[in-house]
Amino acid sequence: MTKPDLLIHTAFKLFYQQGIHAVGINAILAETGVAKKTLYHHFASKEALIEAVLIYRDQIFMDWLTARMMSAGDGKFAVLGLFDALDDWFHDRVDVLLPFKGCFFVKANGEFSDHMVNDICQRHKQNITSFIQANLVGHSSELSAVDLAQSISVLKEGAIAQAYVAGDLDAAKRAKNMAVTLLG
Helix, strand or coil: CCHHHHHHHHHHHHHHHHCCCCCCHHHHHHHHCCCHHHHHHHCCCHHHHHHHHHHHHHHHHHHHHHHHHHHCCCCHHHHHHHHHHHHHHHCCCCHHHCCCCCCHHHHHHHCCCCCHHHHHHHHHHHHHHHHHHHHHCCCCCHHHHHHHHHHHHHHHHHHHHHHHHCCCCCHHHHHHHHHHHHHC
């Protein structure tokens, strides 16, 4: 693993577990054994590292989610596969995502206001909704696909929040049942 990759991966792990503002650069350096000069050679600031971490998590999450949804089939089967994927994540059966600690993007978004972090988090959520919508286009009219994708996204977000905040690790199963009703 390259030093920038090590720094990004370690920063993500610490940010996800403890929060972005709670983790200082020195904690990341102590965990990685990388010198401060090396970190600043690759990332001009903590903000630049945060941006790289958000992009990293987005890529990892989207690759995982896309693969899982596509393995369930196409159209509404892919969309329903989203909830099976979430169930595996909530139950810590997805090594690439680390043990479940809620949505990193919701948590990161909450730590900032009027910041590039908020833009990246919003784009991540929009990309997921767009991917869901793309899988629904053949299922119904374009307008219905837009509405359905937004509703499915609300179910997804609610399941994640319920699993994390309330400790309801079966929330994805209930959300899937609601999605089946929505999709008909």
